Amino acid sequence: MTGPLDPLAPPLDPAHGRHLLLQMLRVRQLEEKCVELYSAAKIRGFLHVYIGEEAVAAGVLETLAPGDAVVATYREHGHALLRGVPAGAILAEMYGYVEGCCRGRGGSMHLFDAATRFFGGNAIVAGGLPLAVGLALADKMAGRSRVTVCFFGEGAVAEGEFHESLNLAALWQLPVLFCCENNLYAMGTALGRSESQTDIALKAAAYEIAAWAVDGMDVLAVEETARRAVDAVRSGGGPHFLELRTYRFRAHSMFDPERYRDKSEVARWLERDPITLLRATMEAAGQLSTQDWEQLEADAAAEVAAAVDFAEAGTLEPVEDLTRFVYSERGTGPTTGEGLEP
Amino acid sequence: MKSSYREALRAGIRDAMLRDERVFLMGEDVGAYGGSFAVSLGLLEEFGPARIRDTPLSESGFVGAGVGAALGGMRPIVEIMTVNFSLLALDQIVNNAASLLHMSGGQFNVPLVIRMTTGAGRQLGAQHSHSLEGWYAHIPGLRILAPATLADARGMLWTALEDPDPVLIFEHGSLYNVTGELDDDAGPVDIDTAAVRRPGNDLSLITYGGTLPAVLDAAGQLADEGIDAEVLDLRTLRPLDEAAILASVRKTHRAVVVDEGWRSGSISAEISARITEHAFYELDAPVGRVCSAEVPIPYSKHLELAALPSVERIVAAAKEAVRASG
Numbered sequence: 143m144t145g146p147l148d149p150l151a152p153p154l155d156p157a158h159g160r161h162l163l164l165q166m167l168r169v170r171q172l173e174e175k176c177v178e179l180y181s182a183a184k185i186r187g188f189l190h191v192y193i194g195e196e197a198v199a200a201g202v203l204e205t206l207a208p209g210d211a212v213v214a215t216y217r218e219h220g221h222a223l224l225r226g227v228p229a230g231a232i233l234a235e236m237y238g239y240v241e242g243c244c245r246g247r248g249g250s251m252h253l254f255d256a257a258t259r260f261f262g263g264n265a266i267v268a269g270g271l272p273l274a275v276g277l278a279l280a281d282k283m284a285g286r287s288r289v290t291v292c293f294f295g296e297g298a299v300a301e302g303e304f305h306e307s308l309n310l311a312a313l314w315q316l317p318v319l320f321c322c323e324n325n326l327y328a329m330g331t332a333l334g335r336s337e338s339q340t341d342i343a344l345k346a347a348a349y350e351i352a353a354w355a356v357d358g359m360d361v362l363a364v365e366e367t368a369r370r371a372v373d374a375v376r377s378g379g380g381p382h383f384l385e386l387r388t389y390r391f392r393a394h395s396m397f398d399p400e401r402y403r404d405k406s407e408v409a410r411w412l413e414r415d416p417i418t419l420l421r422a423t424m425e426a427a428g429q430l431s432t433q434d435w436e437q438l439e440a441d442a443a444a445e446v447a448a449a450v451d452f453a454e455a456g457t458l459e460p461v462e463d464l465t466r467f468v469y470s471e472r473g474t475g476p477t478t479g480e481g482l483e484p
Numbered sequence: 485m486k487s488s489y490r491e492a493l494r495a496g497i498r499d500a501m502l503r504d505e506r507v508f509l510m511g512e513d514v515g516a517y518g519g520s521f522a523v524s525l526g527l528l529e530e531f532g533p534a535r536i537r538d539t540p541l542s543e544s545g546f547v548g549a550g551v552g553a554a555l556g557g558m559r560p561i562v563e564i565m566t567v568n569f570s571l572l573a574l575d576q577i578v579n580n581a582a583s584l585l586h587m588s589g590g591q592f593n594v595p596l597v598i599r600m601t602t603g604a605g606r607q608l609g610a611q612h613s614h615s616l617e618g619w620y621a622h623i624p625g626l627r628i629l630a631p632a633t634l635a636d637a638r639g640m641l642w643t644a645l646e647d648p649d650p651v652l653i654f655e656h657g658s659l660y661n662v663t664g665e666l667d668d669d670a671g672p673v674d675i676d677t678a679a680v681r682r683p684g685n686d687l688s689l690i691t692y693g694g695t696l697p698a699v700l701d702a703a704g705q706l707a708d709e710g711i712d713a714e715v716l717d718l719r720t721l722r723p724l725d726e727a728a729i730l731a732s733v734r735k736t737h738r739a740v741v742v743d744e745g746w747r748s749g750s751i752s753a754e755i756s757a758r759i760t761e762h763a764f765y766e767l768d769a770p771v772g773r774v775c776s777a778e779v780p781i782p783y784s785k786h787l788e789l790a791a792l793p794s795v796e797r798i799v800a801a802a803k804e805a806v807r808a809s810g
Contacts (some may be wrong), residue, residue: 211556245589254588261555261592266579272545273580276552276560283508283534283558303575306545313540467590468624470648 150360150419152427159424160434162204162361166196166417167442169220172229175446176219176236176250180396184453185236187249190217194391197416198323199224201364202291202384205372209259211290213274215323216251216265221293226258229445230452239456246459247467267328268294268301271320275307278316278381289375290318296385297328299345300336308349308381315380319371320346322383323358325390330402346383358388359414389414487666489659492637493523493599497561499671500642501531504559507645508535510546511563520565521601521660547573547598551580551650554596559645564600567616567654581650582625593648597641602630603656603694603744604792610780613788615744617654617693618751621721627651628721629675630693632659634666636719639673647675656694656744675720678728684714687802688732690755691742692718695793699742702798711806721751726758733763738805740772742793747775768809772801 153159173191180189192199195217203212203224214221222232227243235242236250243255244263252263261277264270274292281288298304299322311318322342326333333340346353352374356367364386371382389411393400424430487495500507509524515538518525528536539546543564550562564570570577577598584592604613621628627647631637637655644651681696682703691699696717703713716732718725733739739759743752756771777791 243589244587244591247589248587252587254584254591256588256591261552262584263587264580266575269548269575269579272548272576273552273555275545276549276554277556278552279549280553280556280558283553284556303544303548306540306542307548309540310542310545310549467586467588469627470585470593471590472648 150362150423152423152429153362156424156429159420159429160438162200162365163417163420163424163430164438164441165200165204165224166361166420167438168229168445169196169199169223170417171442171446172219172223172232172449175450177392177396179236179450185250187251188216189236189250189396190394191392192217192220194411194415195323195325195358195388196220197361197364198321198358198386198388199293201361202321202368204365205369206289206291209288211259211261211274211277211288213261213270213277213290213292214263215267215270215294216263217295218253218263218293219250222253222255222260222263225255225260227253227255227260229449233449233453234456237453237456238458239453240459241452241456268298268303270294271298271303271307274318275310275316278311278318279314282314282316287376288317289372291321291372292318293321293323295328296322296324296326296333296342297331297336298322299342300328308346308351308383311381312349312351317375318381319368319375320351320381320383322385323388324385325388327390327394327403329394330398332402343383343385346385351381351383352379353383353385355385355387358386359416359419361416361420391415485666485668486663487634487638488661488663489634489637490521490523490661492634492666492670493641493655494525494527496638496641497524498527498530500561500645501527501535503642504645506557506559507561508537508558509561509563510537510539510550512539512541512565514538514563519563521657523660524563543569543572544576548576548580550596550598551576551584551594554594555584555592560596561641561645562596562598564598566612567600567602568611568614570598570600570616577620577626577650577652578623582623585625585649594650595645595648596650597644597653598650599653599655601657602654603658604776604781604788605658605694607783607785607788609783613781615776617652617721618743618745620652621751621754623722625649626722627675629653630719630721631655632693632696632717632719634662634664635670636673638666638670640675642672643675651675654693658694662697676725678719678725679717680714680732681717682713682715684712684736686712686736687738687740687805688714688716688736689740689742689798689802690716690718690729690732692721693744695742695744698793698795699798701795702802705795705799706802711802713802724755724758726762729755729758730763733759734766737766737768738809739767740774740798740801740805742774742798744776744793746778747773748778750775769805770808772805774798774801
């Protein structure tokens with residue numbers, strides 16, 4: 143693992159480095175806009191932003207193929223965006239409009255998208271792990287070479303479903319990649335206050351699952367490790383596990399007064415901002431001009447601005463439709479019923 | 485053909501496995517052991533360990549894996565050993581299986597079937613004997629079935645597997661050894677309607693699942709005493725066949741609901757409420773209820789029997805309803 147203040151090695155391919163920067167910037171700017179819109183009361187409910195952790199989703203999702211499945215948590219706006227869910231549909235969902243990716247029935251914590259096989263948006267901690275195991279089981283039984291990636295926080299490690307799921311995945315050698323986003327706090331409970339063993343990769347290894355701890359602020363390291371893991375999973379190597387060591391720069395949610403951590407700790411981690419790190423590394427290596435950077439920022443800002451316009455123009459689903467989608471509407475079936483063909 | 489309830493269930497599973505290669509059975513001891521109640525005995529040999537899949541003791545894990553496999557295009561049958569153990573999987577059943585379709589705005593339905601044993605009467609004590617199907621019937625997004633007959637044990641499963649949404653099937657433990665005649669061509673049955681198991685004019689005895697045999701016995705005794713009871717088998721607890729309940733009550737003008745669940749907040753309370761909401765002026769007597777005593781089911785045989793609906797209590801409640809209306 144890289145030391146806290148070590149510079150990154152510059153990316154081998156500057157164009158790819160700029161792409162990763164853009165991906166992280168898209169998430170950062172969308173999340174900053176979400177906070178602003180929450181303060182303006184456009185978004186309600188619980189809102190959990192991913193600011194500081196962008197390198198994790200950006201690095202891991204970069205390695206997936208189109209048919210792969212993603213299961214995420216309630217801090218999933220960035221995962222949805224980088225997986226291909228349009229920013230407008232994400233924001234409209236948070237506005238509660240029918241143009242949202244879940245017709246306004248899910249909200250910030252429950253983004254789903256059948257087109258990109260994005261399975262939430264799960265707000266029960268560790269509740270998504272068994273789902274991921276089942277998705278991978280279906281692929282294995284059907285002989286498909288797809289990968290299911292499951293994101294969860296380190297808080298999930300204390301839940302029984304974490305242990306049940308790792309055991310099942312290893313026992314049945316299922317094509318699933320577990321990605322533990324270790325941001326050191328389960329809401330306000332520090333890892334050391336909730337786990338007798340704080341080495342999470344070690345816990346996974348106890349299930350005979352190949353596991354690595356990765357610097358989750360280094361998008362290049364995340365991507366490289368994830369690519370190796372995804373390749374191994376896809377080629378029949380069974381489940382793999384990444385512990386991505388990262389940090390949440392903002393409060394847990396919009397209601398969090400942050401009594402549980404010191405400002406100086408946050409300040410130290412801000413020095414490892416994944417976007418700043420990659421930008422500085424590339425600038426030092428002559429791979430990123432001021433103009434390049436400004437263009438990336440402008441591209442991300444334009445996307446977010448268009449998404450806000452889309453959401454602002456959204457409409458409310460008629461209240462008469464309240465009880466739709468409790469049971470399937472026959473004849474207009476949803477997409478779950480995929481056949482056995484790859 | 486002669487069949488037991490257990491054999492009828494097995495025939496239903498086997499039929500589904502043969503009909504659709506996406507179907508598989510998963511649960512604790514369904515394979516090598518042959519099923520904790522021997523329902524799946526012999527299926528491992530016929531279909532192999534991938535499709536008759538033994539799981540570790542991880543109810544939340546394998547029920548959630550069933551949800552995920554259903555999302556991934558399979559048609560899983562998940563067996564949970566008893567309804568009490570299903571509480572360990574409540575998160576996956578309620579927060580995922582029942583909620584995903586709505587939460588996702590109609591994008592992800594969950595074609596999953598979960599079978600489990602329910603009910604008391606076998607001296608298994610408080611952690612293997614409860615009747616919580618009425619509890620599950622509270623949850624929007626689920627369909628709740630309670631096969632009480634051989635034909636339903638044989639036929640409900642395939643129809644449930646064809647349902648695009650999660651279906652829970654509750655098999656009462658006291659029924660597994662019940663034997664009788666099953667049509668040679670027995671096959672899938674509807675899972676939408678209640679069934680009149682005995683027509684009558686004086687009173688409606690409304691029940692489901694494991695208490696159907698006792699209710700039919702009670703109806704026989706009542707007939708000997710000149711009371712012509714109709715027996716309605718609900719078959720499906722969610723959605724309730726309200727039309728059938730109301731049609732029966734409108735004919736007989738008296739109703740007694742027999743439910744092995746506890747009385748407070750029960751499915752019997754729901755049925756009683758619907759009768760009073762929709763057929764109050766048709767009633768000649770208050771709606772009666774025969775439920776289990778409000779105790780965790782005790783081990784000792786005499787105490788367990790005292791806790792459960794009995795033929796005697798059903799007969800007494802029926803007579804009370806008839807007497808109340810003169």
